[in-house]
Amino acid sequence: MRFFNRIATVLTTLFGISIFVFIVLRVIPGDTITSSLGIETGVLTPEQIQSLREYYGIDKPLIGQYLSWITSFLSGDLGFSYSTGAPVWELTKPALLVTTQLALFGTILGVMMGVAVGMFSARKPGSARDFAGQFFGLLALAIPGFVLSTTIVTVMANRFQYFPNGYEYMTPVEDLSMNLQQMLFPSLVLGIAVAAPVMRTTRSALLETVDKDFVRTAYGKGVKPRIVRLRHVLRNSLIPIVTMTGIQFGYLLGGAVIVEKIFALPGMGRQILDAINKREYATVQSSIMVFAILFVTINIVTDWVYRKVDPRIK
Amino acid sequence: MNKLLEISNLSVVIAEDERVLVNDVSFAIEPGEAVGVVGESGSGKTLSALSILGLLARGLKIGSGEVKFQGDNLIQASDETLRKIRGNEIAMIYQDPMTALNPVMKLGDQLLEVLNSHENSIAKPREHVLEGLAAVGIPDPKRAFESYPHEFSGGMRQRVMIAMSLLLSPKLLIADEPTTALDVTIQRQILALVAKERRRRNMSMLWITHDLGVVANLVDRVIVMYAGRIVEVGTVKEIFNSPKHPYTVGLLASLPAADSSKDKLASIPGVPPKPWQVGDSCAFSPRCWKSEENCRSKRPELSDRSASAVACFFPEGSSR
Numbered sequence: 040m041r042f043f044n045r046i047a048t049v050l051t052t053l054f055g056i057s058i059f060v061f062i063v064l065r066v067i068p069g070d071t072i073t074s075s076l077g078i079e080t081g082v083l084t085p086e087q088i089q090s091l092r093e094y095y096g097i098d099k100p101l102i103g104q105y106l107s108w109i110t111s112f113l114s115g116d117l118g119f120s121y122s123t124g125a126p127v128w129e130l131t132k133p134a135l136l137v138t139t140q141l142a143l144f145g146t147i148l149g150v151m152m153g154v155a156v157g158m159f160s161a162r163k164p165g166s167a168r169d170f171a172g173q174f175f176g177l178l179a180l181a182i183p184g185f186v187l188s189t190t191i192v193t194v195m196a197n198r199f200q201y202f203p204n205g206y207e208y209m210t211p212v213e214d215l216s217m218n219l220q221q222m223l224f225p226s227l228v229l230g231i232a233v234a235a236p237v238m239r240t241t242r243s244a245l246l247e248t249v250d251k252d253f254v255r256t257a258y259g260k261g262v263k264p265r266i267v268r269l270r271h272v273l274r275n276s277l278i279p280i281v282t283m284t285g286i287q288f289g290y291l292l293g294g295a296v297i298v299e300k301i302f303a304l305p306g307m308g309r310q311i312l313d314a315i316n317k318r319e320y321a322t323v324q325s326s327i328m329v330f331a332i333l334f335v336t337i338n339i340v341t342d343w344v345y346r347k348v349d350p351r352i353k
Numbered sequence: 354m355n356k357l358l359e360i361s362n363l364s365v366v367i368a369e370d371e372r373v374l375v376n377d378v379s380f381a382i383e384p385g386e387a388v389g390v391v392g393e394s395g396s397g398k399t400l401s402a403l404s405i406l407g408l409l410a411r412g413l414k415i416g417s418g419e420v421k422f423q424g425d426n427l428i429q430a431s432d433e434t435l436r437k438i439r440g441n442e443i444a445m446i447y448q449d450p451m452t453a454l455n456p457v458m459k460l461g462d463q464l465l466e467v468l469n470s471h472e473n474s475i476a477k478p479r480e481h482v483l484e485g486l487a488a489v490g491i492p493d494p495k496r497a498f499e500s501y502p503h504e505f506s507g508g509m510r511q512r513v514m515i516a517m518s519l520l521l522s523p524k525l526l527i528a529d530e531p532t533t534a535l536d537v538t539i540q541r542q543i544l545a546l547v548a549k550e551r552r553r554r555n556m557s558m559l560w561i562t563h564d565l566g567v568v569a570n571l572v573d574r575v576i577v578m579y580a581g582r583i584v585e586v587g588t589v590k591e592i593f594n595s596p597k598h599p600y601t602v603g604l605l606a607s608l609p610a611a612d613s614s615k616d617k618l619a620s621i622p623g624v625p626p627k628p629w630q631v632g633d634s635c636a637f638s639p640r641c642w643k644s645e646e647n648c649r650s651k652r653p654e655l656s657d658r659s660a661s662a663v664a665c666f667f668p669e670g671s672s673r
Contacts, residue, residue: 249411252447252449252452252453253455253456255408255453256447256453256454256455256514257455257466258436259406259408259440259444259445260439260440260467260470261436261437261439261440261441261467261470261471262436262440262466262470263436264432266470270458270466271455274455275455275456275457348457350456350501350503351456351457351501351503
């Protein structure tokens with residue numbers, strides 16, 4: 040029963056997103072014609088405009104447009120890009136790989152830094168080390184990704200003549216070493232952004248757990264302090280940390296636009312941004328739906344992790 | 354010098370402002386002896402017990418005094434020395450079995466952890482844990498081993514805690530009101546279980562409670578605490594038959610008796626003061642029917658440090 044409820048919620052969410060994206064795209068001024076022809080649209084005759092509208096399929100009523108898009112999306116056809124003529128799925132596949140790799144690396148780096156600094160801070164609340172840890176957290180939170188990215192790019196390229204992202208993007212299969220070099224700095228920038236909230240969540244969760252009775256029991260048994268901190272305190276603080284990690288990972292999937300742009304990574308963020316500028320309705324709608332499906336999947340995975348972390352959750 | 358544990362002049366204070374919570378507490382436990390500490394909430398009985406193993410909560414610290422275990426002062430001991438004693442030579446069971454066990458760890462693993470934390474000669478740890486669980490009356494030890502705490506009732510969890518504390522046959526068991534959070538019928542079972550295990554192992558015990566009735570059949574000697582100080586020490590017989598401190602008298606009078614024809618339980622009017630507010634007076638004087646000018650301006654010291662003593666200017670049974 041719970042399983043079916045879950046499925047129903049997921050489907051409703053995805054349906055809502057599809058409608059929302061569709062409407063928002065039509066509401067913003069301009070359409071495929073104006074964005075591809077620019078001011079020259081003005082010299083077109085009404086007949087020419089009408090035939091272009093028919094060509095792009097935007098002459099039909101909105102309901103019809105939505106239905107024809109969603110039915111083909113559901114049958115696995117994501118439409119095609121007007122500017123390149125390529126099927127959206129062919130564009131999306133490599134872009135999705137880039138973004139997923141970036142988000143994954145960023146999250147892993149972020150969680151490692153965040154949990155480490157959070158544990159470091161929580162060891163002695165109010166001490167100098169706690170202050171240092173919290174300062175790192177605030178700094179990571181306060182520095183915008185684009186500042187950090189452009190700083191890294193400038194310093195590395197100008198000072199050290201090292202800028203792997205200047206070369207053509209390589210997938211891990213084509214050239215693993217190059218791929219990792221190209222991923223390093225953007226992952227780091229994203230990782231720092233993830234580390235800040237993870238650090239704060241870790242710190243407060245640890246401080247709450249450390250005063251629990253079972254921690255005293257563990258010390259009372261003579262368990263070594265390091266093991267108490269990991270096996271008893273951290274282990275019981277994982278739920279909020281997992282939640283925060285899930286949120287941040289989902290956020291990275293969609294929020295890496297700027298970093299992708301600065302580091303010239305052909306990811307989903309860049310693809311969607313370009314598609315919005317060109318008013319490529321099918322590309323935007325379908326890409327965002329793919330994101331939405333990923334997002335929902337992450338939520339389901341997070342719930343599954345909860346159950347692994349805490350046996351009381353059924 | 355055959356004392357197992359000897360506490361002298363122990364005080365516990367709030368770290369921030371040095372307010373005193375436990376003041377000048379001294380007592381000793383001999384090998385095989387069971388001592389009960391009785392007092393109301395806030396009397397300092399639990400803090401005294403936690404001080405022995407250095408398990409005071411954050412924000413509290415030991416102000417002064419000594420805790421000598423087999424001759425070594427545990428307060429001066431290094432963290433590692435203390436760790437090797439905890440759970441091994443001195444074990445503790447706690448008031449609330451619902452929160453004292455790690456909720457996300459299998460019970461078996463929590464018990465094994467005791468064995469893994471200390472050097473020992475137990476060849477088959479898993480078998481030893483299963484035997485320990487069976488000994489405290491867990492019906493299906495193998496299943497319990499794989500269970501999580503939330504799958505067990507409070508009484509069963511307390512049994513698991515007891516099994517855990519006894520794994521390495523400690524010389525001293527500290528029990529901090531282990532029956533308070535349990536149903537009355539379960540209380541009896543737990544008390545009987547602990548009494549049995551103690552006799553079997555000839556283990557020393559420090560039993561903390563607010564309920565004089567609980568310790569009557571369990572311990573050899575009773576320490577009565579009030580507002581952070583010891584007010585009376587005596588054998589169970591002495592305390593029950595001829596209590597000397599008016600507070601002890603009041604405590605005994607407030608015990609419900611099965612054969613009593615009284616409609617109402619006796620109570621002591623008023624509430625205990627905070628230990629740091631007492632100053633140079635008898636802390637019980639505001640509630641005491643015998644108090645005189647002397648009680649409010651001077652503090653009665655514990656009459657002597659022998660087996661039975663009282664801190665009162667006008668103890669019961671004295672000529673007055």
